[in-house]
Amino acid sequence: MTRSIQDVARLAGVSSRTLRHYDQIGLLPPSGTGVGGLRHYDDAALRRLQRILLLRDLGMPLADIATVLDEQADEARALREHLGQLRADQDRLGRQITSVERTLTALEKGDRIMAEDMLDGFDHTQYKDEVTERWGADAYARSDAWWRGLGPEGQKSFQARTKALGEAWGEAASRGVDPTSDEAQALAARHAEWLGSVPGTPGSEQGRPTKEYLVGLADMYVADPRFAKNYGGTDGATFVRDALVHYAEREL
Amino acid sequence: MTRSIQDVARLAGVSSRTLRHYDQIGLLPPSGTGVGGLRHYDDAALRRLQRILLLRDLGMPLADIATVLDEQADEARALREHLGQLRADQDRLGRQITSVERTLTALEKGDRIMAEDMLDGFDHTQYKDEVTERWGADAYARSDAWWRGLGPEGQKSFQARTKALGEAWGEAASRGVDPTSDEAQALAARHAEWLGSVPGTPGSEQGRPTKEYLVGLADMYVADPRFAKNYGGTDGATFVRDALVHYAEREL
DNA sequence: GTAGAGGTTGACGTTGCGTCAAGCGCAAGG
DNA sequence: CCTTGCGCTTGACGCAACGTCAACCTCTAC
Incomplete structure (x- = not known):
């Protein structure tokens, strides 16, 4: 099952603009596109979005989130570095x-x-x-x-x-x-x-x-x-x- | 007595780019300009710069600094509001x-x-x-x-x-x-x-x-x-x- | 004559989107 | 059939506070 961009936006509590932004920077591409380029998102995309938003709420920059999620980077180390930044x-x-x-x-x-x-x-x-x-x-x-x-x-x-x-x-x-x-x-x-x-x-x-x-x-x-x-x-x-x-x- | 932009930058510990930026946004125009548009600053400008930098170091946005300094706004009130922002x-x-x-x-x-x-x-x-x-x-x-x-x-x-x-x-x-x-x-x-x-x-x-x-x-x-x-x-x-x-x- | 120091005015990059603007596809209503 | 209107699309500018080239100018020193 897939959802429209507005559905996802409401579910996740963000704006559709945010989702298009995440698509634009390659952080969260939609699982597919339909007529007229309409984006649609499946469950996997939703889960990824949840993780993104969690880390974002922790104050982590989107670029860091991307590397952590995509490159199987050392999540703990990234978080510790981020923690240092927050403390500073x-x-x-x-x-x-x-x-x-x-x-x-x-x-x-x-x-x-x-x-x-x-x-x-x-x-x-x-x-x-x-x-x-x-x-x-x-x-x-x-x-x-x-x-x-x-x-x-x-x-x-x-x-x-x-x-x-x-x-x-x-x-x-x-x-x-x-x-x-x-x-x-x-x-x-x-x-x-x-x-x-x-x-x-x-x-x-x-x-x-x-x-x-x-x-x-x-x-x-x-x-x-x-x-x-x-x-x-x-x-x-x-x-x-x-x-x-x-x-x-x-x-x- | 007036000083060049570099002199002022060194004295105040900021970059000349910062000074040109402050000129650009009208926060700190130079006291005068010479041949080729060279900016020069007098003591009054230096004092204004000091106040600007003090407030800037307190984390106040430049726009707020401008109003506080220019419009004889209620400095205490501005600071209290700023303090609320900082605490948040x-x-x-x-x-x-x-x-x-x-x-x-x-x-x-x-x-x-x-x-x-x-x-x-x-x-x-x-x-x-x-x-x-x-x-x-x-x-x-x-x-x-x-x-x-x-x-x-x-x-x-x-x-x-x-x-x-x-x-x-x-x-x-x-x-x-x-x-x-x-x-x-x-x-x-x-x-x-x-x-x-x-x-x-x-x-x-x-x-x-x-x-x-x-x-x-x-x-x-x-x-x-x-x-x-x-x-x-x-x-x-x-x-x-x-x-x-x-x-x-x-x-x- | 020419290099160098120090200045100038653009103009783009940064961060995370908000906010128009213009246009397209599809459905309902006149 | 045509018009609205909704939902979506792709740009593109704006914000904060400058850093960082780039291209050009002016004066001085060798």
């Missing part, structure tokens, strides 16, 4: 989500927080006492809440960005780049954007730190060895400061 | 991942037994090579040892039970029985018990398969025609799967 996508989505959440938080509440987490080797509790003393226990609590709210993924993502930024600075410093050069200024822009993504940073409501905050922070990078070590010591920190100050005066 | 994608991915994992589990652990005794007309050596290749000689040897250990009587008995079970499923499926009905659930129980009697089945130590194994297997019945044909094709296999999944969720 999920990770990326998770990072994007925490980023968007962070941006939203900054936009909506503009919470108070200080830069201790990322400036101090990523141990955001390391300077708890100092932070508490300087900005109050309340501020610390909120900062801590923000940090924990990021979740493991978000924290890792944030640390990765922080680390990448620090390395870019260090690399540019070691090459003796001019702090006022385009390259250094681009880094400064990234730095400012990064700061702006941290809720509580003065100016983060606008997505970028205030000029005063940025300049003050830049000085601190040089003055405070805990900061300086993240940028290759005093020399590196000096470079960073000069670049940031230059940036702040021009852009902010 | 993540959910879908999560479901796909668990589905693939289940399918893989069934493929890797289940087929070891099923490939020989049930899927292939009860010729348990027919796919010896395939089994050996996929899961190692050790796995095949153990399965084979179990099978031989049953003796002629035991083997005949097992085959009879297997055959009877398959026929009962097929008969119920053809009558259009509800997978959640008592009748179908009783069959599911028999099926689970049957599985539990096969050494190597996850959970067989307790005499019944684990929930995960049963659900994964159920999916395979639909996905793999070698399984499906034992239950009257895809339709029958779908019925069996639905009944088994329902059973697994309630009983295991």
Whole structure:
């Protein structure tokens, strides 16, 4: 028994266009054609369609489905590879989500927080006492809440960005780049954007730190060895400061 | 001061093609053009590019970015909507991942037994090579040892039970029985018990398969025609799967 | 004079179909 | 007999975000 393209489409819950597409790419040719080129499908074709749709629903590209079904490829291996792809996508989505959440938080509440987490080797509790003393226990609590709210993924993502930024600075410093050069200024822009993504940073409501905050922070990078070590010591920190100050005066 | 397209591309870490694309769609026109149509970009364009790239990295479509940046749209609202989209994608991915994992589990652990005794007309050596290749000689040897250990009587008995079970499923499926009905659930129980009697089945130590194994297997019945044909094709296999999944969720 | 670097404008390829557009075969109705 | 109309056919464009040629131009350096 054979069915028309519409019958098959209804049975399988897809459009007839999809079936013609599958025919076109050779994924599912009809079992035969009648007058006027009308496609008809037998049970074998239906079963093949079911397998196709299952794999498709798993997110596998049609090209991969074709090879798996046609060439008796190692189905398990294909699925494992596909699983890796899916997990990678999920990770990326998770990072994007925490980023968007962070941006939203900054936009909506503009919470108070200080830069201790990322400036101090990523141990955001390391300077708890100092932070508490300087900005109050309340501020610390909120900062801590923000940090924990990021979740493991978000924290890792944030640390990765922080680390990448620090390395870019260090690399540019070691090459003796001019702090006022385009390259250094681009880094400064990234730095400012990064700061702006941290809720509580003065100016983060606008997505970028205030000029005063940025300049003050830049000085601190040089003055405070805990900061300086993240940028290759005093020399590196000096470079960073000069670049940031230059940036702040021009852009902010 | 203005920069060439390559300068901007390097500074921002994108390709010049991307910049020309952004020009083409009106997202980021160059601040001016020189001889021969050479594009050049000023600082304002660079800042706009930075914002574009930030939003792009958050996974926002270029079209949305354009509206957000140009029409002073509600950025927070746009981000929230985008966040919803991201979360939906993540959910879908999560479901796909668990589905693939289940399918893989069934493929890797289940087929070891099923490939020989049930899927292939009860010729348990027919796919010896395939089994050996996929899961190692050790796995095949153990399965084979179990099978031989049953003796002629035991083997005949097992085959009879297997055959009877398959026929009962097929008969119920053809009558259009509800997978959640008592009748179908009783069959599911028999099926689970049957599985539990096969050494190597996850959970067989307790005499019944684990929930995960049963659900994964159920999916395979639909996905793999070698399984499906034992239950009257895809339709029958779908019925069996639905009944088994329902059973697994309630009983295991 | 000529090569090379760096730029330009097309235009096609990618993925999985949705969505017209134009035309054909067959049945019912006027 | 002719017209509708349904169901189907084969193109062909559109979408997202560019990558990747291809052909051509302009300025500089040797």
